[in-house]
Amino acid sequence: MADADASPETPTRSNPSLNTLQEKAIASLATLSYRTGELQDYLNQICKAVLDVLGDGAAAVTLYRNGKKNVIAREPHSPKVGVPLDIHGHLSTFVVNSGEILRVEDALATPQYGKPPAGYCSYLGIPLKLPNGEVVGTLCYFDENTRNYSEDDAQVASLFAERIAIALDNYELYLQLKEHSENLEDLVEQRSRELLAARDELAQKEKLAAIGEFATSLTHEIRNPLATIRLALEYFDRQGDDRASKRAQLASNEVSRLERMLNEVLxxxxxxxxxxxxxxxxTFVDHFLxxxxxxxxPKQQAFNLQTTDEVYVQADPDKLTQILLNLASNACDAAHEKQTIEWLVDQQGDYAVLQVTNQGALIPPEKLATITDAFVSGKPNGTGLGLAIVKSLVDAHHGHLSITSTEQTGTCIQIKFPTPPTI
Known part of the structure; x- marks a missing residue:
């Protein structure tokens, strides 16, 4: 315990007896109540109790963290509460560094311990020790007059300091538990989302498998009669009767449309x-176009491809061709006569970007969210599978598909493929 003597000229406040101090301290401690998470109010109560026991002056609780001093409670209140302060030159810093009680009768006469706040002269500092022995701050008492703090004063102040240290330790544990609980909630929520996504994906795969079996069987059953019908129509088309030939061609076109629909379903x-x-x-897109x-x-339209440097992706060429075919067919159907359909290939970070834009009829905002769902079509005679196929193939490549449709930009379909890492 460090002591500093006062200069003989300064008046000294007398100290009450130990019994009186202890009675006051015990009475004050009995009224204090700490609830988890309400640390600030509890510390303010302790500071007031210290003043009730030791007399008028100032009481403060300091906390040292990350090389900074914080006054976390003070009576009377100070605007410095909660403001990080430099640790040098403070009486409390001496207490934290030494880990011992400091009694300074006249801090102005003994500046080696540090300077008191303006208007105060004497100082009593108690280290705040956690159960593991770490000193994390101080309980400070300042008097406007010089004061020869007794051992009794220090013992009584230590009772309050023990309460503060326990509260700080409990509060730290509370914050850790709260953070752990929040992290656990986030983890559970994330795992739940992943589980739901996996369940939905499995259900979709099972659904597609069932549809696939049915579609394959049905397609084979339909294709054979269609082939017979096509042969018959070609026969009538060759008979030389113009009216019969035109009707045969119309019917043949419908057969072709049915065959395309069957292929899309498959x-x-x-x-x-x-x-x-x-x-x-x-190179791949340029060759396709x-x-x-x-x-x-048919509509006297045109393709225009913009690109920058070479962009490589890890992809299945057949599936990539199917993606391009569906995108091109969709854009040509949507665009008006003699319009240009813009294509863009670019590198954006870790993704290769493929973008198709047309200036045809816009997709209503309410349909954008479902336009890639199966059997949802924006065209009168569409199957509703073109963009659904694109979406499923992009997903299989671990890519991302997005669609925007505004008057300023037209309808833009953008696909992002992850690019392979460079060596």
Whole structure:
């Protein structure tokens, strides 16, 4: 315990007896009640109790963390409460560093211990020791006059300091438990979302498997009669009767449409078993567009491809072709005559971006959320499977598909494929 003598000129306050101090301290401690999470109010109560026992002056609780001093409670209140302060030059810093009680009769005459707050002269500092022995702060008492603090004063103040240290330790445990509980709640919520997503994915796969079996069986049953019908229509078309020929061609076109619908059902229903390889996306898209001019010819439309540097993805070429075919067909159907359909291949961070934009009829906002669902179509004669197939194939490649449709940009379908890591 460190002691500092006062200068002889300064008046000294006398100290009450130990019994009187203990009686006051015990009475004050009996009225204190600490509830978990209400630390500030509890510490303020202790500071008031210290003043009741030791007399008028100032009482404060300091906490030292991360190289800073914080006054976390004070009576009378000070605007410095809660403001991080530099640790140097404070009486409380001496107490924390030494781990001992400090009694300074006249701090102005003994500046080696530190400076008191303005307007105060004497100081009594008690270290706040946690159960593990760590000193984390101080209980401070300041008097405007010089005061020869007795051993009794220090013992009584230590009773309050013990209560503060216990409260600080409990509060720290409370914060740790609260953080752990919040982290646990977040983890449970995350795992629940993952479980629900896995369940939905499994249900979707089971649904697609059932649809696939049914669709495969049904398609084979329908294809054979369609082939017979097509042969008959081709026969009538060759008979030379113009009226019969036109009707045969119309019927043949409907047969072709039914065959395309059957193919789309099969593609959607089959599981996307990928055989991937490294694909340079710009070259791949450019080759696809140059070999599929037939898609833009009916409306005299055009494809325009913009690109930057080479962009590589790990993809299944057959499935990638199916994605491009569905995107191109969808854009050509939506765009008006003589319009240009814009294609973009770009690298954005860890993703390769494929983007298709047309200036045709916009997709209503209420349909954007479901436009990639199976059998949801924005076209009168559509099957509702084109974008659903694209979505399923993009998902199989661990990519992301997004669709926007505004007057400013038109309808834009963007796909992001993860790019393989560079060596």
């Amino acid at each position: 593609v959607y229903a089959r599981p996307a078993n990928l055989v991937t390889q490294s694909v340079e996306l710009h 140059s070999t599929h001019h037939c898609l833009v010819e």
